[in-house]
Amino acid sequence: MVEDDAAVREGLQLALRRQGHVVHTAESGERGIEVLVHQHPDIVVLDLMLPGMDGFETCRRMRVSGPIPIIMLTARSDDFDVVAGLEAGADDYVAKPVEPRVLDARIRAVLRRAVSERPAGGQPEPQERHGDLVIDRAGLEVTKGGAPVSLTPTELKLLLELSRTPGQVFSRQQILAAVWDHDYLGDSRLVDACVQRLRAKIEDVPAKPEHVQTVRGFGYRFGRS
């Protein structure tokens, strides 16, 4: 957890520890990246308002180092911060003041994404081929033109959910429920931001997507109908 305010850091650490998590803390973005490198956590909880390197930049750098799930803490639930944080690569966000229960639930939801699909189901499913995109549901691997694509658990889960029934249209609320485990009030911008990141990785021309298509007014679908 990267949080500059000592009281918040200490309070959240206490609360999360009581939920059964092991928490490493850092008071700045630079320090956070150090901890990330040395401790290999399962998830990062990142405050956006940080002295020195801010949360967005920290988020981007952490993204570069690997597909680690990141949950942002937005001191202001201002829309600009949320959008900027999601564009920087965050998987989810929680607005301050944080309810420890909510944060715990979000953390567990993200971790489920990263973990649940990992144990191979047993039955060897054939690799799905969509153009030059190959999805291996069993091995949780995605290759594009033969080269492996590095996806965060959220991006991967989104791709798997969408590609399970190509051509079917999913509303953002449906996607939020399926991928993020969010309740009915989930922020649809999470979906939009994640779709943008996913397209950047799997589409030839992200501005003209072939795999993840927008259905105006409704949501998204995978492939052509």
Place this chain on the structure above:
Amino acid sequence: MKKLVVLVVVLLVSACGVKPTGVVPAGPAPTLRNPGSSGRGTDVTLYFVIDGRLAPVTRATGSTVGVENALSTLLAGPTTDEARDGYVTDLPVRSGPIILSPGPPAAITFSFPLKPITDVGINQLVCTAFAALAAQSSYAIDGTISLSGTDVQLPYQTCQAF
């Protein structure tokens, strides 16, 4: 404003047409001066013509003047002063005896013909005669006289005051 309008309307209405008036005085009344009333019988009244109408001219004389003398004076014409004031006569300059026969009605006989004399001239004679009669306060009662000339007799003559 309202008062002004009312005033204007009243003025307009009252100013229209010919309105009746009360009795309005307009200058002094003419005066009757003859011996009968004033006791002064030394004036003679002669009728000359001015602007085409008959007008009396009073001359002061020293004594009472009879009809004959008055008519003789008339026939002599206006004096220079009277002529300068615009008095003329329609009568020819005549002389000769004039005879008055007291009537009634009074008759006056001239020693010249009357026919050539104009109506205005005759009127001059008649009025002057009446005035002279009135001055003597005895003869003018019936209002007519008769004139006789060498050629014609003119009965029932009255003084036409115009």
Place this chain on the structure above:
Amino acid sequence: MIRQVRSWLAGLRPRLVAAFAVIMILGATAAAGASYVSARTAILTGIQDQTMLKLRDQIVAYLPTVSLPPSQATLDAFATALKPSGALVVYHDLHSSSGMTVDEVPAELHQTVASSTNIQFQRVDNQGFPMFFVGIPVQTGSGTTSGIEVYAKASLDQQQAAIDDLARQAWLVSALALPFAVGVALLAARQVLRPVRALNTAADQLGRGRLDVRLRVKGSDELAQLVTTFNHTAAELQRTVGTLRAMEADARRFVADVSHELRTPLAAMNAVTDVLDEDAGQLPADTAVAARLVSAETKRLTRLVQDLIEISRFDAGRAELRREELDVAAAVSDSIAARGWEPGSEDSGLVSDLPPRITAALDRRRLDIVVANLVGNALRHGAPPVEVVLRAERGEVVLTVTDHGPGIPVEVLPRVFDRFAKADTARARSEGSGLGLSIARENARLHGGDIVAANTGTGARFELRLPREALFGEAR
């Protein structure tokens, strides 16, 4: 139509026109009247003087031939002599006439002449025909009345006709002046009214909040002074309003800043309230009470600060609307269910009528805030059953929340949506922050809708109306 005419008549222009017209007509009438009067006098004096002078001259001419006292014959001769004037000659009881009779003489004139040494005249109206009578007494040389009176008359019919002609002309001139007067008046009125109209427009704009409106000062008359005063007033108003707005903005910014500053320590405290709650059972009794108190109040304070931040976001105009097509009934049900209220169940006291397939483009999160506030408010302050009813009306969705409690006190009703407006002043601290309804309404208005509150007689009713589509010109 009639009202328009009436209001136009009440305006400045017709008054100016009327005033001008009246003045013009008065002037024209006075001029025409004056010339009329003098002409009339001239006409009447002409005929009267002529009649009087002629008769007097005739009398003067004839008088030397008359001696007193006159006989009937003398009077007859006199009357005959005055024949051109048609005169009547009277001497006491005797009289003689060459025209008029003694009965025609007006009694008043007769009386006056009998006792006078002056010529007298009188105009009378003889059954619509004006007549002129002149009476001339004859005085003796000693200045006393002689008893001889001469009367004559003249008809003024022709004069009357001429005078009537004059009057007609005077009226005609006045009447012709009228359209001219009205024309001039309209012209003048426009000159005066143009700046007045400009002022009116400017004042109207000022009233609508355009405080930068100014007028060009033209000339130096009273209207120009008025315009100058207006400009000064507008400038002063703009300055004052600007100052007030700046102060208000400062105040709001202060609240926003305070709220933000409070959030970080609250975040820390909020993180550990669960710890306090969970471990309170193991603490000494007093400490446990204290711990629970701190925990509960921290949560309250957190809610209050969150609401303050939400409000200040509306104040700053930074609230963003994210519409998405949604089934309103489902969204409302979700909101209710998420708060743990169960419609239809006995103990919840909540009855809902939410027909499906009413869709609208709304902001899901903001709709949730509104629904939670309205229903929560009804459950807290009203009495069950609380009815939640959804209806579609033309371009709007209407959600009514009706309770069966005491209703909203009438003195609170007008400001029930004000910030920190509390229905029950005795209970100064309620569960809500006091901002719930304000926030609900701000959210409704952000959608282009509104919430109105009313008492049904058996409780309070809040009616939320939201347009089903994004409004034209709304920022997406």
